[in-house]
Amino acid sequence: MNAARNKVNDRISTTKSLLCVGLDSDQNRIPELYRSMERPVLEFNRSVIKATKEHAVAYKINTAFYEARGLEGIQDMQDTLDLLPPDCLSIADAKRADIGNTSRKYAQAFFEHWDFDALTVAPYMGFDSLEPFFAYDQKLIFVLCLTSNSGSADFEEKQLQSGETLYESVLARVQEWDRNGNAGVVIGATKSSQLRDLRRAAPGLFFLIPGVGAQGGSLRDSATLGVDENLQGALINVSRGIIYPDGNFDSVDVFEDSVSRKAEALHDEMLKIF
């Protein structure tokens, strides 16, 4: 039994939500009112978490947005982790992987030092670059498979001589390598036409599905096609579509209310599939 997987599946069934809130928190884009605070990004994240926690089953911290500000940003990441509701999955969206002895250090960083529940990793370097992550049998590992961006056509969607595409090959290999039941894949929400086949090919893998909202993916399709046979095993991530609602906000309450309504609307859509 996998602690991270159980936690988030329980939460999915309880809340009837698949919502993963992406904390792509950009100091230059958060509402003006936070910028004069002592810890702008941390306070912004505090508001977003407060406003969404009723609807969310997971939170995804996009490490790039924190690393961009160096030590100060990483301090914000660390302190944000402490704000996450303990019954929600915490995901480091870091897309790491390297040769084995280096991947072990990344795994140590995210699973031991920061103690995230889950991590995104990149498959290019193959098995021994991923195995150190899979070795953490109480965590969830999401391997990039078919991403939402246009560049997915450059390599991911290329057909191999075996007849399958690269992303299908990644899906198949991840299933083979998943000896601890802790593997997942990242499938972009803009790829809903392939989602049905991918779910059929990998009924047991956890799917992390970003790309709804700013990137244009369909929420309904992603939810319907992404879940497993127990209506679990899938997370729909929305980042910019929740954390940056339109409007001018003259108080924290008004901002939180606006974010909360965004999350509620997404949750309402998701309820329909249960």
Added chain:
Amino acid sequence: MNAARNKVNDRISTTKSLLCVGLDSDQNRIPELYRSMERPVLEFNRSVIKATKEHAVAYKINTAFYEARGLEGIQDMQDTLDLLPPDCLSIADAKRADIGNTSRKYAQAFFEHWDFDALTVAPYMGFDSLEPFFAYDQKLIFVLCLTSNSGSADFEEKQLQSGETLYESVLARVQEWDRNGNAGVVIGATKSSQLRDLRRAAPGLFFLIPGVGAQGGSLRDSATLGVDENLQGALINVSRGIIYPDGNFDSVDVFEDSVSRKAEALHDEMLKIF
């Protein structure tokens, strides 16, 4: 003209060395004598840099080893950057890449906040995941191509329907995308049989060649086959093979002397190709 490229090519020609020293500095593996110091990894790095700077043309900081210790490790990374000789190339070996707006943040982290000269990135997500890095026209971007680990067989070496392997496709696309003359690729030193063909196919790309030493790649082959027609454009990285010499070290001087001899021996081998 690219500042990073020119700097390291000048240094290669002046020193007749291709040596990149990999600072994969592991707190649990550094000599005992450093562990009682206030900043063990930083002091260890100071010794390694001092002992190798006559022979090195570049230093590669493997971000995993610093992230593994959280803020304290990243503080060590930041302070190590200040110790690097300004005429050597500073490389963040971070293997980042994500959708465009996220890659922009990683580029900001490594090229603006930390101000590295160069960065390693992963190609899986395609053009728009790499373009934000290539946009920094005074920096060098090394895209993973054919790596030194056994997992390179899982995806990188797979043949595409077009007849080329995935890594050959990556090499070709990186050349197309290199509008600023700031692209490079990572080719493992264990792949010397392919190195000649890759250099012929991409005469203008910078090659970062890790895998000599602990991973078993041939130094002589990597150097001979990796350089461009001006005997520049290639870096041979050695990490564990330099920074962890055998022996018990009862003083900083004895350790530095041992590291220095390792670097000198590698430099002596490289001199032969000039």
